[in-house]
Amino acid sequence: xxxxxxxxxxxxxxxxxxxxxxxxxxxxxxxxxxxxxxxxxxxxxxxxxxxxxxxxxxxxxxxxxxxxxxxxxxxxxxxxxxxxxxxxxxxxxxxxxxxxxxxxxxxxxxxxxxxxxxxxxxxxxxxxxxxxxxxxxxxxxxxxxxxxxxxxxxxxxxxxxxxxxxxxxxxxxxxxxxxxxxxxxxxxxxxxxxxxxxxxxxxxxxxxxxxxxxxxxxxxxxxxxxxxxxxxxxxxxxxxxxxxxxxxxxxxxxxxxxxxxxxxxxxxxxxxxxxxxxxxxxxxxxxxxxxxxxxxxxxxxxxxxxxxxxxxxxxxxxxxxxxxxxxxxxxxxxxxxxxxxxxxxxxxxxxxxxxxxxxxxxxxxxxxxxxxxxxxxxxxxxxxxxxxxxxxxxxxxxxxxxxxxx
Numbered sequence: 510x511x512x513x514x515x516x517x518x519x520x521x522x523x524x525x526x527x528x529x530x531x532x533x534x535x536x537x538x539x540x541x542x543x544x545x546x547x548x549x550x551x552x553x554x555x556x557x558x559x560x561x562x563x564x565x566x567x568x569x570x571x572x573x574x575x576x577x578x579x580x581x582x583x584x585x586x587x588x589x590x591x592x593x594x595x596x597x598x599x600x601x602x603x604x605x606x607x608x609x610x611x612x613x614x615x616x617x618x619x620x621x622x623x624x625x626x627x628x629x630x631x632x633x634x635x636x637x638x639x640x641x642x643x644x645x646x647x648x649x650x651x652x653x654x655x656x657x658x659x660x661x662x663x664x665x666x667x668x669x670x671x672x673x674x675x676x677x678x679x680x681x682x683x684x685x686x687x688x689x690x691x692x693x694x695x696x697x698x699x700x701x702x703x704x705x706x707x708x709x710x711x712x713x714x715x716x717x718x719x720x721x722x723x724x725x726x727x728x729x730x731x732x733x734x735x736x737x738x739x740x741x742x743x744x745x746x747x748x749x750x751x752x753x754x755x756x757x758x759x760x761x762x763x764x765x766x767x768x769x770x771x772x773x774x775x776x777x778x779x780x781x782x783x784x785x786x787x788x789x790x791x792x793x794x795x796x797x798x799x800x801x802x803x804x805x806x807x808x809x810x811x812x813x814x815x816x817x818x819x820x821x822x823x824x825x826x827x828x829x830x831x832x833x834x835x836x837x838x839x840x841x842x843x844x845x846x847x848x849x850x851x852x853x854x855x856x857x858x859x860x861x862x863x864x865x866x867x868x869x870x871x872x873x874x875x876x877x878x879x880x881x882x883x884x885x886x887x888x889x890x891x892x893x894x895x896x897x898x899x900x901x902x903x904x905x906x907x908x909x910x911x912x913x914x915x
Contacts, residue, residue, distance in 0.1 A: 522740035587671025
């Protein structure tokens, strides 16, 4: 593979990974902690691949200060992967302060880099030229505080340890995901994706681990193959996400319990879960907290019908029931396997029968008026919502309701 084709491939993979990570971070319907951590993994891989590929250009010769300034990010891939696996399995909505300790390797790399950062520009340029001309020096990083070659081994060791820890979590959760009589197809799909993602990263890490030792101890340059494997992992993960986008909403049911509950509404359990801790130590929504939030939402909808307001959004509901928006969103995703917009539109469609019973003039209203009264901002959005949920156009659906009433 020529350097130009290699650079183009890295550019394409990095662009795809960047776009997907931005969707995960800022997409309105995807707001879980897990999706943000996955975005962090993809961004770290994108920066790693694109940053190394810039060595094939004159970029670092023109801007020597930025030489390897991105390398601390490579130490975040492993910790972010472990936190992502743990977050999805535990259905967590926040991290712990102690999780910052996982990023000490990234900080230690910045300390390693200090000796380079403090050099004058001309001396930096000399080191950059030497590293570009001799690719083994690029890999061994002799310009830092650590001995040559140590950083490369340190980086891949951190990644390997993190991935092994993630494997351990997945193995321990197998029984809960496949509990007899409580298996949820969506959860099994997510669990399978976690295995696919971690296997891809593990395979890439083993390749990087082997190639790194070959580079450090034999002097044979293999960094291009390492960067290529990272770019390939980006494409494969993104392709899986495009094929199964709903896995981003997280697992449904209350799987973090010792005895998993598929749905709050279908459960008769009133006992405190044995694995529930004090509020300060819990990163997930417990069964009882979820039940309280769900009850608040249902009572508010039943009494006030706030969803009939055009433009009604998650922050409105959060403010009205005095529950943080991220918790409201998590409960809706976890209990109903829906995002907020789907949940609200379902409530609006269900409310049609109530409107009909309470208003004797209902049959005289136009489709546009009914849609607006339900909270839909346009005729098109009303038609789409009714069609999606009933398979009928609004006119046909209203006619079928009249027939049933007669």
